Every structure is written in C-alpha cells, then in structure tokens.
Amino acid sequence: MRVMVIVKASQASEAGVMPSTDLLTQMGNYNEELVKAGLILAGEGLHPSSKGVRVRFGQGQPKVIDGPFTESKELIAGFWLWQVKSMEEAVEWIKRMPQEAGFEQDIEIRPVFEADDFGDVLTPELRAQEERLRAESEARLSAK
Amino acid sequence: MGNLHRTIEAVWRIESARLIASLARIVQDIGLAEDLAQEALLSALEKWPESGVPDKPGAWLMAVAKNRAIDVLRRNQRLQQKLDEYGRVWLDPMGAVYPDFDAALARDIDDEMLSLVFTACHPLLSLEARVALTLKILGGLSTNEIARAYLVQESTIAQRIVRAKRTLSEAKVPFETPQGEALSQRLDAVLEVIYLIFNEGYSATSGTHWTRPVLCEEALRLGRILATLMPDSSEVHGLVALMEIQASRIPARSNAKGEPILLMDQNRARWDQLLIRRGLASLEKAELAAACFKTTFSPTPAIATDTARPPPWTAPKPLPLAPMHCRPKLPPVMPAPAKPPKPTGPK
Numbered sequence: 001m002r003v004m005v006i007v008k009a010s011q012a013s014e015a016g017v018m019p020s021t022d023l024l025t026q027m028g029n030y031n032e033e034l035v036k037a038g039l040i041l042a043g044e045g046l047h048p049s050s051k052g053v054r055v056r057f058g059q060g061q062p063k064v065i066d067g068p069f070t071e072s073k074e075l076i077a078g079f080w081l082w083q084v085k086s087m088e089e090a091v092e093w094i095k096r097m098p099q100e101a102g103f104e105q106d107i108e109i110r111p112v113f114e115a116d117d118f119g120d121v122l123t124p125e126l127r128a129q130e131e132r133l134r135a136e137s138e139a140r141l142s143a144k
Numbered sequence: 145m146g147n148l149h150r151t152i153e154a155v156w157r158i159e160s161a162r163l164i165a166s167l168a169r170i171v172q173d174i175g176l177a178e179d180l181a182q183e184a185l186l187s188a189l190e191k192w193p194e195s196g197v198p199d200k201p202g203a204w205l206m207a208v209a210k211n212r213a214i215d216v217l218r219r220n221q222r223l224q225q226k227l228d229e230y231g232r233v234w235l236d237p238m239g240a241v242y243p244d245f246d247a248a249l250a251r252d253i254d255d256e257m258l259s260l261v262f263t264a265c266h267p268l269l270s271l272e273a274r275v276a277l278t279l280k281i282l283g284g285l286s287t288n289e290i291a292r293a294y295l296v297q298e299s300t301i302a303q304r305i306v307r308a309k310r311t312l313s314e315a316k317v318p319f320e321t322p323q324g325e326a327l328s329q330r331l332d333a334v335l336e337v338i339y340l341i342f343n344e345g346y347s348a349t350s351g352t353h354w355t356r357p358v359l360c361e362e363a364l365r366l367g368r369i370l371a372t373l374m375p376d377s378s379e380v381h382g383l384v385a386l387m388e389i390q391a392s393r394i395p396a397r398s399n400a401k402g403e404p405i406l407l408m409d410q411n412r413a414r415w416d417q418l419l420i421r422r423g424l425a426s427l428e429k430a431e432l433a434a435a436c437f438k439t440t441f442s443p444t445p446a447i448a449t450d451t452a453r454p455p456p457w458t459a460p461k462p463l464p465l466a467p468m469h470c471r472p473k474l475p476p477v478m479p480a481p482a483k484p485p486k487p488t489g490p491k
Contacts, residue, residue, distance in 0.1 A: 038368035088154035
C-alpha cells in the first residue's frame, strides 16, 4: 500500500527557522535509511505558508488569498509518499524519525486511494469507459 | 493483541534483513543467522505483549539474538575455529572465545546486506530455492505469506528454505560479496531471482488473477534496495527501470471483469505516472552507469520505457507485439520463466 506521510507545520517551520545542524544531519541519515529500505517513492519539503496562496471557491468568482495562514496545525511543511506493507509499518518507521527534544511535531499518515478501494462504486463507469476506449482503439487500428 | 501482533510484524519487516545480515557476518552461516533471528522474534512475540514494544525494538531483537548466538557458539566447538579466522574476538572470564559482536555491529551494514543478497541468491541453489530464501530472508515474508503468494502448500516452501539453508551450510558458502569477474556472473543470479518474483506477480502463472501485486511490490522493493547498495551497476538500475515501468501499467492491465487488456488498448490515463517517472529516472541512471563504467545492460528496459514516454503515443517504436511487451524477456541474462497456459474461467 501507499501512504502519504504529512509533516505538519510548526511555528518554527512557518517562521522559516532552519533546524539545528545536528538535527539536519540526523534527518539526512534517516532519509538515507528510508531510501535504502526501498520505501520512499517521492517526497518534498514546502516553503512556509507566507510564500503560498489559497484559492477559495464559494459564491461568485474564486477568491485568491495570499499567505501566511494562521492555523499552523492545519498547515503542512512537507510530505513523503511511501510504499509500505501496512499502516503499522509506516508508524514504526515514523517512530524512528529523529526529533528535537521538547519540540512538538505532528506527523500524519494517510493511506493513498488505490484502484481496489473504489470497489463496486465505480465499476460500471470504469467498465463503460474501458469499453469505449477499446472500441475507439479498435476503430483506429482498423482504419490504418 | 491483534494490533500488537501487527506492530511486531511491522518491526520484523523493518529489522529482520539487517538483523540476519549482522548475525550472518558473525556466525558465517545465513541459515544459522536466520534461525537465531527467528528465535529473537519468538521471544518478542512472547515478551512484548506484557512489556510493551521497547523503544528500540531493533536493538532489543539484536541483543536477544546475540545471547542465543553465544549459547550456540558455546555448544559448538567446531564453529570456534571459524570465529578465530573471523578476527577480532573477546575473551570472557571463563576463557572461552567469542566474536566481538559490538565491533561487528558497528560495521557498515551495507556490506552485510549486499553479502546477504548474494548468498541468498547463490547459483548453487535452484531458482525456486533462491526465490523462497530471498523472500524469507530479505523480504521478511513469513513462510505462510510466500506460500500464499505462490499458491502452494506452506510445507513446500518451508522445505525449500530448509534445504536451501542446508545446501549453503554444507557447501560452506562464504558469507561475502563476490569480487572481480565473479561479481557479474553472480549478479545475474541475483537479478534473475528479483525478476522472476516480479514476473510471477505481473503475469501470474496460476490462480484466478492476472497479477499478484504483493510479489510485484516485493520485487520492486528488493530492486530499489539493491540499487542503493550497488549504485554503479547499470544492470541493477536497468532492471529497476523495467519493473517500475511495467508496474506503472498494472492498474490499466485488466478490465472490471478481470480480463486482460493489451497494451495498445490500455487506458493510459490509468498508468501510474509516479512509477513512470521513477522508471525513466532509473533508466537514466542505468545509461549513465553504463557510459561511465563501459558496461552494457539489456535493451529491454529501454524498449519498455519507450511507450511510457509522453505523447504522441500512437506508434511506440518499433510497433511491439503486445505479448512481448506484457511479458518482457531479458535475453540473454534473464530467461523468462516457462509459463503454462493461462487458466480460464471465472475471474
């Protein structure tokens, strides 16, 4: 299964404060360990929300709101995409993540939707779509 | 209890290969190392429900395995000669000689991991045995999981693993990474195993499903690990590229009824773009490594990736035969496994 590991923003990350050299080194080692475990599919770190914008849909035209955004617990500072066997495996890996002592930090792990998760709900639609694609490509091939 | 069991399983998956690799370095026998690691796991299953999962579960397992190893070594005089050869030893107050575990553990684990890969995939073993041993020792899969993935009896897999361990032990196969000319030949034996696992997952030879994603994922993981252990090997990156690209098509390979859809008819919007990008990146690494180290690698990944590149898609070049694309062959290094006809019937 795939999970997205969401590193939540903190006051420090929102203020653009860099972690200590020591923590950066430890994080580097940790990241390397994850890569060596064949786990990491993708991952990025994000600039503070002061550099971001929000586009809000509602009544009328979409409204563009410039950062920073205040509710830092709801903001994210970065993410990884991991390939794991279970949620427990993801949790066990996260427990090994280095952290600064006394520094509060939330990490959220969310499973990524996979085709099977859609179950029967989308099946008729998908089937129709595939039938159509097949018909199209058959027509294309026979036209050649 | 159910949750704890799953947690222990997760810890095992993370720690087992490294644990076995470290132990194998010390006892110079991957069969014995695996037994010791399994004993540590049993001990965890027994103790953790009461004590809770320790802060450093890997270190806990290692400590238990290490004590078992000392017990075994005490009983096994014959092994001590081997241990003297191994070099650094420490003397206990009783005057017995044991290997210096801490020194062994402080070593760079990458060397041990690579030795573990090469020993588990030793050409002395049959392909079947190599596959089972690799999934068990490197993948951390249980015998039961392997048996389910291959739709055979658990006892069949267990027997294969026991025999493989015995064969390696009796032949005194050294726990090491081959060097020089032997390396490329031995690497073929490793890649063959990973590719075979992938291929069985990608176009299952038995069962009612066309794919068994567990095996694809496991093979991909092994390939990715190997690529970090051997970053200069064009062959390894080439195989990873091939697997990433092939795996990217899994969501589009069958319809809602479970029937296969050939490459040209697949809905490309359902191809996994992340895996395609990863595959193309691996292919670049393979080409770079091949150029730097003047080696070659199979052109198959390059052909397979051709169709994964951005549009126009209509004419992958050369227009491939779909079956060849669905089931790539990697001649001459990796013969594709012989496939019995696909079972028909309800999917």
